[in-house]
Every structure is written in structure tokens, then in C-alpha cells.
Amino acid sequence: MQLNHKNITQSLLGASCTLLGSNVHAQKWDIDAAILYYGEPDRVQAIEAIVSGTKEYSTDHSLSLKVVVDSLTGASANGAIEQATPQTFTRPSGNGQYTVDANTTPLDDTFRDTRVQLSAQWTQPLNRQWVYSGGANVSREYDYQSIALNSSFSRYFNTKNTTLTLGASLSFDSVDPVGGRPVALSEMVVDSGQFNNENDFDTAFNLTRDIDSENRNTVDVIFGLTQVMSKRWITQFNLSLSDVDGYLNDPYKLFSTVNNQGEAISQRFESRPDTRFKQAIFAQSKYHFSRSILDASIRIADDDWDISSQTLDIKYRFLLNNNHYIQPRFRYYQQDEAFFYQPFLSVNSTQPDYISADYRIGRLNAYTIGLKYGFKNKKGNDYAVRLEYYTQTPENPGVILPEPLTNEAVFPSVDALILQFNYSF
Template sequence: MQLDKKNVKTALFAASCALLGSNAVAEDWEYDAAIMYYGESDRVQAVEGIFHANKDLKNGREFSGKVVLDSLTGASANGAVPQDTPQTFTSPSGKGRYEGKANEMPLDDSFVDTRLQLGGQWSQPLGENYLFSAGANLSAEFDYQSIAFNTMIGRYLNKKNTTLSLGLSYAFDRIQPDGGRPIALSRTVPDAEQFDSQEAFDQAFNATRQSGGDDSKNTLDIIFGLTQVINRRWITQFNFSLSEVDGYLTDAYKIVSEVNTDGRAISQRYESRPSTRSKMAFFAQSKYHFKKSVWDISYRISDDDWGLTGQSLETRYRYMFANNSYLEPHIRFYQQDAADFYQPFLLAGEALPEFVSADYRIGKLNTYTVGLKYGKKINNGREYGVRLEYYNQTPQDIGIEAPGQLAAQDLYPSINAVIVQFSYKY
């Protein structure tokens, strides 16, 4: 095509409009919303929605805000062992009872919770070679509140192919369990009908509660990061993180069965966890762009002074079709070793340990996730997606010999969950 004076003028005008247009777009808000359903068979059901807004300002500055609302109902394992007869438990508040079915892991079905989280993050360049970011998060549910602040500084090297970063985060959490914080290892008060009056029951129940002590938790996290562009198609990331937690780390709603030599549960005790935890983790991620697909693989290994070591391997493979839609299979494997103080039950007559928990989530555990996402990019940067996943948790036997009737019980039942998610970006 030959360019005459008029064509050049037109081309320059079009280019100016495009530049102005792109600036206008850059200053627009971008929104990303998602709603997810998580359902375990016979246990927890949760619905969680996220609304994320992002604004690109001039000169690389960026602000993002996030609102998260989630609602949880259903039953959760209380930590007690199953028995060949039904068992009655007092609800965490002390104001009700629930029954564990014979030969099934006892489930507390009194959980109903709604959580609201608000977050804001600011990031901007500092000169040519540095990036700064700071943010805050607030989270509230009826028995738990959290406030967290974070800041990060990044340094670009090698034509911005290498980024070194250092991030710090501090969180202050307040824990106010329904019914108050139980005294660690105290026996639960099982049945209000054993008492002459409600006052007598209340007195016995209140005797298991802490009147003072710490009801908060402080978490300090530090992350060292390295992001490296390998070539035009390949980018990698390595993070090393340290975390120090101190405060009330016990789960106020979890109990441990005390069993005799016949395997009969003669009492239930409230669990007890240490008041500090030091964690470290190494995370590596690689992303590679093939001609029509993107392969994402990541690995994490974590260790802490509770003896909990965990590893996860996760991969996503996005295949992009010509019509701007894509399919993305997702697979994740996770394995953890039990915390030093995890045990499925206590033996009556033996000395009580200082710390004990029968919460399977800190026991020896294998999990896997398989899922598939379909997404489609529409015009003007809009995109929708739907995701379906299956999540399996298989707690592992830690080799403690189960006495009497417990030998016939499944102390490590598997849990299956389905995850469905819709997302829309505009």
C-alpha cells in the first residue's frame, strides 16, 4: 500500500486514538467475580463468593480491592472415636446435644458460620528497578476476627528478567469460641439430664471453661521470592517462607476420646495444642507456553516444629481453542505426616500428655484433587468460566494399636467432596 499525505494523516490519527483509547482502558476498573460451592458427602457444605476489583492507574500504579463472603453449614468430625453404640455429646456452646451414630465417626452437626473478608492492595514502581506493594485484610465471623497487613518490595535485575522480592505480613486474630475457650484436657460434660437442675449443669459446664488467658493469635510471615524468565515461553518462581505463630492455637471445638482396654470411650477430653508454631516452606512454580497451550506445575514442601511435614504437587494444563475458549484439566496431590502430638484416642490410666489432638487434619493424610475448567474469552476482555472438581482426603493409620471394639471401627474414614465454581471477568 502506498502512503500518501492523507493516508499518513489518517494513520497518525488512528494511532493517536488507539493510544488514547488504551490509556482510557488502563484507567478503567476491571472486575473478577466467582462463586463456589464445596460439598462433602454427609459433612460440610460451603458456598463462597469473591468479588475482586482492580484499577490500573497511571505510571504503573495499581489498586485492587476484594470482598469475600462465605457461608458454612453441616457436620464436622469432633475428634471422638466411633463406638458400637450411639454416643451423646454436648454442643460446644453447652446449650444443646447431638448424637454420634453407632459405628460411624461422630460428627458435630451444629456448625453454621458466615464469614466476611475485605481486602485492599496498592502497588507501584519505585524508580526504574523497584516495585513496592502494601495491603490490608480484615476478616470476621461470629467466633473469629482477623486483621492482617502486608508489604513487599521487589528488585528487578537483568532487564526485568529476574525479580527478587522480600515480603512481610503480620496478622492479629481474635478467637471467641461458642461457649468460651475450654480448659485444655478437661473432661467434657456429656449430658445435662444427669444433673438435678440446669444450674448444676451450667456450673459443671462452666468449670471446663477458661476465665482468662490468651484468646488471640499473632502471625508473622516473611517471604523471599525469586522470579526468573527463562525464555520467551518459560517463566519460573521460587519462594522461601518463614512463619511464626503464637497465641491460642488449639481448636476449641475438638475433643479426644479416652478409652479403656475394651476400646470403650469412658470420657471425652478437650484437645490441647502448643501455643507457638514455627513453620517454613519452599514453593516452586514453572509455567511454559506451548503453541496452543500453557502448562503450569508447582511444588511445595513445608515443615514445622509440630512435626507436620507436607508436600503438594499441582499441575494445570490449559489448551486454547481457536474460538477463544479453553479447557483446563487440574490435578493436585498432597501428603502430610502427623503432628507429634496427634493421636486418635487416649488410653485411660496412662499419664496425660501435655499436648494432644485427634483432629485428622493434623494427622497423617493423603489427598488428591482432579478437576476440569472450561472458559471462554468474549470481546472487551470479558471472560467466563465454569469449574468442576473432585477432592478426596484419605487419613492414614499412624500405627497405634486399637484396643477392644475399636479394632473393628474405621478410625481413619475417607472424605469426598465436590467443588463447582462459576466465574466471570469484565
């Protein structure tokens, strides 16, 4: 076919419309936006804003874009053990110190970061039975960056009542901590007047640091089954595997070496294995009663760090008149400790290759209770607010505490308030 000027103009117009997503079949963007406040008394405060947009280009072809910005300030437990006397620590940067009062959980109050995350996801049918979805995710914060790619294929069976999905994700992360990476198991250098000058301190500090950044790569695979059970009931089952390889230490976490009198005689940087293999089973069921919806999910997970966990999450949405709803929520989480978790190291013990006093990989229970209220106006815009209370209760995994430490909060609980506003249009 010979292309005349009109043909070319029309072709170019069509191509540009396709690129811009403005062909005649295109729908408008569906936007979901939310802002969340997360606050722990005397600890971390975070604000997180998220805007997510989805546009359908033709039947079941859709593009989703998401931007997340979060800002964190406040204090985070540094892993050292509470003492009956004040304790002084060097800031992660090596510039300055902070002192923790007696009988107070040691918190590093220099915790401050801003994270930006961008995500894109494309989904389209390949034919009447198969659907493909692929996406990318980029995240950047001061000391951490991540690039991730994902792909999944789904196949319908039984007139779309059954869907099997196989998905995989590759994530390439880079860790570049403030002040460099602490050498695992090295002792924190604290200037207590023993150095002649600043250069001597810097020399000692630098001996405990590796300057170059480190990588962390993750491969995730998920096998999922979605089943329509009845006109009111849908279920999902996922089996997921995750293989993490690289730098897995938390560079800001310490553990204390404690003598028989319960006194911390040194603070050292934690050491974790450089691989982790995780597996989880997840099941979810949603049932629509005449004026309410039950959404219940359960997750059972374990890994080769011996962290096994159970999670139960129940949301019950009461559908009120005029498109209003109210939704109570209860979540329960329980985990066992990693094999190398110790709240402190006793001087009577040999120093192991791997040790962490980070309570988040210790034995703990956590509960979330909350309430969400939302409504849809006549234009179809959704508004919602949710308020939740989250509490974590770390437990002693069976460690015998020296007598003086029984008066200290060795396993302090953490409480948090979560407040979120949603707007969709």
C-alpha cells in the same frame, strides 16, 4: 506564586480527581467475580462468593480491592472416636446435646458460620528497579476475627528478567468460641441425668470454660525469586517462614480416652502448643507450548509440630479455537502427623501436655482432580466453570487399635465436590 480563584479551583479539582481515581490516565476497573460451592456428603456445605477489582492509575500504579463472603453449614468431625454404641455430646454452647448413632463418625452438626473478608492492596514502582506493594486484610466471622497488614519490596535485575522480592505480613487474630474457650484437657460435661437441676449442670459446664477471648498473632516472611527462562518459560521460587503465637487449639475438637475394650470412657478437649514455626519451599514453572500451557508447582513444608508435607499441583491448559480453553488439574498432597496427634488416648498411657485427635493434623493423603472450561467473548469478558473432586485419606500413624475398634472407621476418608463459576469484565 499567588493563587487566584482559578488556580485554587483547578488544584482542588485535580486533588479530588486523584482521590477519586478519575484522572485522565486512569483505566477502568478490571473485575473478577466468582461463586464457589464446596460440599462434603453429610458434612460441611459452603458457598463462597468473591469479587475482586483492580484499577491501574498510571503506569504500574494499581489498587486492588477484594470482598469475600462465605457461608458454612453442616457437620464437622468433633475428634471423638467412632463407637459400636450411640454417643451423646454436649453442644459447644452448652445448650443442649446431640447424639451420634452407633458405628458412625461423631460429627458436630451445629457447625454454622458466615465470614466476611475485605482486602485492599496498593502497588507502585519506586523507581525503575524497585516496586513496592502494601495492603491490609480484615476478616470477621462469629467466633473469629483477623486483621492483617503486608508489605513487600521487589527489585528487577537483568533487564527485568529476574525479580527478587522480600515480603512480610503481620496478622492479629482473635478467637472467641461459642460457649467460651474450653479448658484444654478438661472433660466434656454431659448431662446424663446426674445433675439435680440446670444450675448444677451450668456450674459444672462453666468450670470447663474460659470466657475471655484469646489472641493469635502471625508473622510471615517470604523471599521470592522470579526468573524469565525463555520466550515461553517463566519460573518462581519462594522461601517462606511463618511464626504463629497464641491460642492454637481448635476449641470445638475433642479426643476420646479409650479403655482396653475399645470403649470411650471420657471425651476431653484438645490441647496444642501455643507456638508454631513453619517453613516452606515453593517452586512454580509455567511453559507455553504452541497450543497449550503447562503450570506446575511443588511445595515442601515442615514445622516444629513435625507436620511435614509435600504438594504437587499440575494444571494443563489446552488453548482451543476462538479463545476457548479447557484445563485439567491434578493436585497431590501428603502430610505426616503432628507430634501430639493421637486418634485417641489409651487409659494405659499418661495424659500428655499436648494432644489432638483432629485428623487434619494427622497423617493423610489428599488428591484433587478437576476440569476447568473457559472462554473470552468478543468484548473481552471471561467466563469459566470448574468442577473438582477432592478426597482425603487419613492414615493410621502406627497406633495399635484395641480389637473392637478394628471394626470402626477410626480414620474415615473425606470426599468433597467443588463447583465454581467465574466472570471477569
